[in-house]
Amino acid sequence: MTHQQASDPDRVPARTEPDDARGDAQRRIGVEVEFGGLSARDAADVVQGLLGGEIAKADAHRFELAGTSLGDIRIELDSKYVHSDADASAFEKTVRRVAGDVSGPIIPTELITDPLPVEDLPKIDRLLDSLAKAGAVGTEQPHLACGVHLNIEWTDTDVRSILRILQAYLLMAPALRDDIEPDRTRTLLPFIGRFPKAYQMKVLDPDYHPDFTQFVADYCQANPTKNRELDLLPLLASIDHEAVETALGEKPSAVRPTFHYRLPNSLIGAEGWSISREWDRWRCVEMLAAKDERLQEGLREFRDNRETSDALGTLKRMFAEVVGK
Template identity: 40%
Template sequence: MAQRALSTSIGFLLPPILRNEVGETRTVGIEVEFAGTSAEAAVRALHRTFGGTIIEEDPHAYQLMGSIIGDMSIELDSRMLHPGKRTKIGALPRIAAWCGFAASYIVPCELVTAPIPMDRLHEIDQVLTILRGIGAKGTQDAAFYAFGLHFNSEVPKQDAQTALAFLKSFVLLNAWLRREVAPDVTRDLLGFASPFPLGYVRMIAAPDYWPSMERFIDDYLAASPTRNRDLDLLPLLHHFDAQRVRALLPNEKINGRPTFHYRLPDARVSDAGWSIAPEWNRWVAVERLAADRDQLNALGSAFLAFSGEPKSWANVVERVALT
């Protein structure tokens, strides 16, 4: 029988705009990469605590549907290893499954939750506790790979100005975020969560840069035609205008959705003291600045006038981020 989920004692901050355009509590989907255990062992451990129904897609990809904390999927993080997810090379089921067993020693698993209300985010820490209990490993345990923690935060309003306000806020706080998050150097070397080009940052930081949706998308694609950003906006821009995005990126793996894809933090699953709360609370700092247009524009002007090192700018914006 499934046990009821209990909240943790770590404080999860709420964003200044908690409801979306139709008055519902905004949601956030979580992605956590880990190693040290199989997808099957992980989903069965979660099922014992949270209940629901296990669906096996293949020997290395599972879904847990209808659990008391929502739906989740767990799979080896490589599409080539899943026979049901056809690739251009047309991997056969038996070959893909066999390769999956071999790759399970070096390819991480990825847990993806369905969107959950932001005021229930604390429940995800219980998922991490269960994974830790069956031997799941995180970034600090890997020699050649760094595991990520991603937040897919629903936009409070689906328009260009809201999306741009968040992006402005993020790039202005980025030096502080990177200092606090301190992502593993491997992720930087592999380009998994690269910062935006400085020229683009300076363009969008300008207080008078509030373009139309069409220009916003075109400017973004010209400067950053890649998923490998610390704040990946391609899923959101694809949701806004799929044809415009696909015209430039016809083969990029993009699923359009009305969310910001924040992918800077590391996943440190095996660390007994690790919670996603501090990482989430730093994202809330981005949301707070994005919601304050006057402060956002003032900080943009200050950034354009600043000539010091990024670590010095981090000290400047720390007061803004922590208010």
């Protein structure tokens, strides 16, 4: 995607409800942004210069900032192989530091926030602008496959509410991909994998009404990985850790009450791009999920058309209706 494409207002979903009507003031989101061009150390200095806080060095390629004006923030090279625990041997620390030094140019640096009120997203955008001015770049470096993850807090543990979000997302995913145009390198790597087709058919069946245990079992059997464009494992594990562990056959790697939305590109420095716009795109999914009659109509249309070329047209039309385009 070019910077010009990113700034085209016709490609960005319009808000169709006022903020207070959507309840954004009560929502919280954790933000993860990948970028190249700056080391973790240099990026930490930029964050401290703008937001304050104290920098603590966890290891050579991971820095933690406590007490910033946006809460605690971690910045690190995005690879588990270059980080060491505090009690690791001196030899292991040296090996991992050297591994990070060597691989730094081909591994993204990642900035990770604690859950933030939605109203603070413009502050994240200003921070990303500062990082861009200091040399951070996103998908300008295609070999890094830089992306943005939104950890969207979700407090409703009713399986029906989670299922509706997943159904709405699957119905809108083709149009979201068209709108976002994920970086080519990212689509070739497994990190934002699509849901298996057979699983999509199961979930988009209007007659699919699982209880929570069955939903977890179905999800984990088809998606035993975090590498999905919308990762539900952290949310499901936060509700019933044992059910997820049983279904996966191992402990889940992350447990938090959030939808882990992984599709957006990281377009740091691109004119017109922002985290706030990615949040607007996500809100379109929630808006469709909240309109039960329209959602059920979409499920029926998809079922009736899924064997024809009309299926994708149905999904794109629904997206256009929801975002007001």
